[in-house]
Amino acid sequence: MAWKDEGKPAGPVILSNGWIVEVDRGVCIGAAPCTAMAPNSFALDEGGKAAILSTVDADDQETILNAARGCPVAAIRIKDASGKQIFPE
Numbered sequence: 001m002a003w004k005d006e007g008k009p010a011g012p013v014i015l016s017n018g019w020i021v022e023v024d025r026g027v028c029i030g031a032a033p034c035t036a037m038a039p040n041s042f043a044l045d046e047g048g049k050a051a052i053l054s055t056v057d058a059d060d061q062e063t064i065l066n067a068a069r070g071c072p073v074a075a076i077r078i079k080d081a082s083g084k085q086i087f088p089e
């Protein structure tokens with residue numbers, strides 16, 4: 001598994017569209033809908049928590065946003081390039 005940022009697999013990482021994405025690993029329960037909804041963006045690491053893949057920019061904004069919305073514990077946080085929080089709203 002290759003992470004977008006090997007130094008901090010859960011982010012925050014900056015996407016090509018400027019979005020800043022992070023998984024709150026203290027909140028993530030490894031339920032994994034994010035990995036099914038945005039398979040280029042999220043995968044479970046060896047600890048069973050979601051992290052952000054190196055291929056994240058292959059998923060479009062809507063896909064990533066839907067994955068964040070689908071997380072049962074709202075562990076995926078997204079900000080736009082200006083730092084304004086997009087999700088959770």
Ligand code: SF4
Nearest residue numbers: 028029031032034071
């Ligand atoms: S959907 Fe949420 S709880 Fe489940 S693995 Fe992804 S970030 Fe973690």
